[in-house]
Structures are given as C-alpha cells and as structure tokens.
Amino acid sequence: MDSIGQVVNRALQKATPGQASQPQKLAKSAKREPNGMPVLVDPEVDVRLRTLICFRHDNGALELRRPLAADERAVIEVREAALELAIEPYRADDKDELVMSIGAMFSGYRSMRQQGEDVETTTMVTLAVLREFPAWAIQKACLMIASGALDPRWPPNDAEIASLTRKLVIPYRDCLAQARKMLEAAYVR
Numbered sequence: 001m002d003s004i005g006q007v008v009n010r011a012l013q014k015a016t017p018g019q020a021s022q023p024q025k026l027a028k029s030a031k032r033e034p035n036g037m038p039v040l041v042d043p044e045v046d047v048r049l050r051t052l053i054c055f056r057h058d059n060g061a062l063e064l065r066r067p068l069a070a071d072e073r074a075v076i077e078v079r080e081a082a083l084e085l086a087i088e089p090y091r092a093d094d095k096d097e098l099v100m101s102i103g104a105m106f107s108g109y110r111s112m113r114q115q116g117e118d119v120e121t122t123t124m125v126t127l128a129v130l131r132e133f134p135a136w137a138i139q140k141a142c143l144m145i146a147s148g149a150l151d152p153r154w155p156p157n158d159a160e161i162a163s164l165t166r167k168l169v170i171p172y173r174d175c176l177a178q179a180r181k182m183l184e185a186a187y188v189r
Contacts, residue, residue, distance in 0.1 A: 087176065102126050104146065
C-alpha cells in the first residue's frame with residue numbers, strides 16, 4: 001500500500017504545469033519560515049486551538065470542548081496541506097539537484113573520490129535508499145554531513161544518511177499528525 005506522500009506525489013506529477021493541486025492551493029496561505037518551509041510552531045493552531053482539547057484517549061484520539069468553527073477548521077486544513085507537501089518524497093525533477101548534493105557530500109571523503117560510473121552508481125544507490133524523503137531534507141542532511149555532523153574520518157553509509165534525514169523530517173510528521181488529530185477530533189457534550 002502506498003503512503004499518502006507517494007499518492008500525492010503521483011497526483012502532482014500528473015497535474016499540468018500551470019495547474020496547482022488542492023494541497024498546493026491550500027498550502028499557499030500557510031505560515032512559513034524564511035526558507036519556505038511551514039513553521040513548526042504556529043501559535044494560532046498549536047496554542048490557541050489546543051485549548052479546545054478536553055481529553056486525549058490512550059489511542060491518541062482527541063475530544064473537543066466545542067465543535068471547531070469554520071475558520072478554525074480552515075486554519076488547520078491549511079496547516080495540514082502545507083505539512084503534507086513539506087514531507088512528500090522528492091520528485092523526479094529534484095533528482096539532478098539531489099545527485100549533486102550527494103556527490104558533493106561524498107567528495108569530501110578521500111576514499112569516496114571515485115570517477116565515472118562508480119560515482120553515478122554510488123549516488124543513485126544512495127538516492128534510492130532516500131526515496132521516501134523530501135528533497136529539502138536530503139539536501140540539508142548532506143550539508144550537515146559535509147559540515148561534520150557525523151564522524152568526519154569515515155564516509156557515512158546509506159543507513160546513517162537516512163537516519164539523519166529522518167530526524168529532520170520527524171518534527172514535520174509529528175505536526176502533521178497533530179493537525180490531523182485536531183481535524184478528526186470529536187466534540188463530546
């Protein structure tokens with residue numbers, strides 16, 4: 001079964017270049033960081049609307065003090081759409097940039113300074129392992145590794161790169177899960 005990110009990615013690839021998908025349309029009005037990423041903490045959603053929660057079940061389901069107003073629901077839906085797009089797997093048109101980022105990261109290690117097909121094979125295998133992650137997270141992980149986030153004496157293996165990339169994506173996945181729980185929450189009288 002495909003993840004929601006894969007389904008959204010396929011839908012985006014089928015869309016014509018001038019046509020924005022529903023999540024893209026919704027996400028345009030989301031609050032963003034200067035780098036274009038959705039904010040991790042949105043005071044309106046994460047603070048004000050959380051005061052509506054009166055009970056959290058062991059299974060994670062929420063109960064609300066009152067039903068969500070239309071504008072409150074809209075704010076959460078915008079946040080959900082922006083977060084969904086932020087964590088979707090990289091697209092085919094991101095591939096060239098990602099190959100350059102991975103190649104640049106590996107070139108910092110003397111033992112990884114290969115040539116020709118060896119370079120291409122190494123970067124393509126690494127990219128295949130990272131296929132579930134968004135382009136921004138892969139690029140940031142590569143930059144962090146090149147800057148010494150991992151032991152600089154040894155080149156990272158694919159699992160280490162994936163682990164670091166996953167750590168970058170987790171906060172966005174957590175925020176998305178919280179937004180979805182708010183939208184699915186029941187009002188109990």
